Amino acid sequence: MTTRDIAAELALSVSTVGRALSGDSRISEPTRIRVEAKALELGYVGNTAARLMRGAPSNVVAFMIPDVRNTFYTAAAHALTQSLGSLGVQVMLSETNDDPATELAQIRGMAAARVAGVILTPSPTPKRESIRLLADIPHVQLLRHDRVLGSHWFGVDDAGVLRDATDHLIRLGHERIAYVGGHAGLSTADARLRGFRDAVRGDGCDDLIVRIRPSEVTDARGALRALLDLPSPPTALVTASIRATEGVLEELNDLGIRVPSDLSVVGFGDEPGFSWWGPGLTTMALPVHEIATQCSTWFHQRLTDGWSDTPYRSSSHGYLLERGSTAAA
Amino acid sequence: MTTRDIAAELALSVSTVGRALSGDSRISEPTRIRVEAKALELGYVGNTAARLMRGAPSNVVAFMIPDVRNTFYTAAAHALTQSLGSLGVQVMLSETNDDPATELAQIRGMAAARVAGVILTPSPTPKRESIRLLADIPHVQLLRHDRVLGSHWFGVDDAGVLRDATDHLIRLGHERIAYVGGHAGLSTADARLRGFRDAVRGDGCDDLIVRIRPSEVTDARGALRALLDLPSPPTALVTASIRATEGVLEELNDLGIRVPSDLSVVGFGDEPGFSWWGPGLTTMALPVHEIATQCSTWFHQRLTDGWSDTPYRSSSHGYLLERGSTAAA
DNA sequence: CTGAAAGCGCTAACAC
């Protein structure tokens, strides 16, 4: 079903049909009606590919995240689809698994499809080719940030979040505070560790810092066991990622550690379930929804006003949600 | 950057360039190398739209779900992207919010983009127009099932799951068993209620059955309060959706109900957190990952072998995960 | 082994 088919049936020209369908003011009311009726009757559906080729702007924005099962990212995805959807933009969600090769493959696809733009949480070490391709596509980074990909970024004040989490434990009198977070090279993980170090002011022992692979819940479980097996184990613990938090909570449960009497814990993020874990998890809540919404409206604005490379960076603050998992040392 | 640009730079024809890039055997080795080098140098990226217009098959499959934040669906999304991704198919994830109008808008977009196919969890009452559009697009339903959309379906044996959940409580001697599940009209919700009714064999009182709106956690909280306020409250409860389960768990926590002594509970699905809720939630685990993987391989097969309308339906069974939330009456 | 030309569906400039 093409405009030509409609034109033939109505003994009109394709351009008249095209104009009628796009509501061109020059077309007479009766013809417009006839054309629209016929289009409906024949089940005509415009061809995006053809329009794109004519230079029409694409209305799809890609959103690339490491893991669709991580509620940290799906909260963002939801906010994005809501916000962009209302502006008539389709969001194409894709998953990289934190694998640079997969990421590159996805970006290739996006470039070939001439998407209007890309919003992404980059993998730890993007391929050179990915960087090159993204240079020609309007894009913004969300949550994580890699300088080589540009300087448009919306995210969390990661250092501040961990500083606040750790300060809370320090104020409670804890001195041996352990840290379980993401591995080196990730912008977010590095910033969070920096925040932790700021808070402990050099009083932290390096044997209390464990960095795990992203998205690996089992790593976090192992990390906790190792920490508790130390000659002088920690009296408190902060986690610096959703996955790390989940792993630690599960392992604490399995091991039967009493919280907060044996160990005080401050988590990262506020997932469903954190509130009903043990005595209720004291945790750092993060405004992911707000961040993603801001990001999408800003991005859409830039896209429609004409893309510019003027850097823009915005970071939002988390806040402590006090529940039952922390107590005085 | 187009094939023409490359051709011009190399004093070749567009067709030669096109052939070289697609690895046509007729092109001499040296020319091929030269073309590929130039393409790389100029950062050439093929244009999907142009290829599509030439009749090339689309390599994107849409996946439409009610809510990206629901881990029930994201588990499926993950399985799909993994499985289809390895076959070179891009998955375009979109969210309907269980709103038929949004759903229609999305389907329009998919039809216009000429996607290769659609995998969807339909909204409760698809619009007539959605049905018409889908009739011309290869599609399969996942989890939920609406007959008007066709008879290709992969899902859970919903009736069986609720029957097993309820049987477990009956064997423990419970007689007043409450049900909190999705509202009428949804294939899954109807099947689950049927399973529940089968199990109680007419011994169930209708005042113990509450049906809530999909995706509404707060409805479930209200439902629980209403049930507990009954003149003769239930001694046990089954939930028939992830959201219903989450709502009930939160409310039980807030109300300080002792489980299983005051009330036995069997949940639906096995989300992170269900294991550490109170005494550990006894729940029905569902093989969502397996279902989605099966669905995607089957779908891809049909797509590549040429689409046929021969009905295919597959349902997988859940199993009871016994933890601490159920006890003898 | 390579080139010329047609055409996929649509829109916009240019007639009338």
Place this chain on the structure above:
DNA sequence: GTGTTAGCGCTTTCAG
């Protein structure tokens, strides 16, 4: 108010 024509980037005959 409507028709004609050209061309977006690519592949694919059909000719050399």
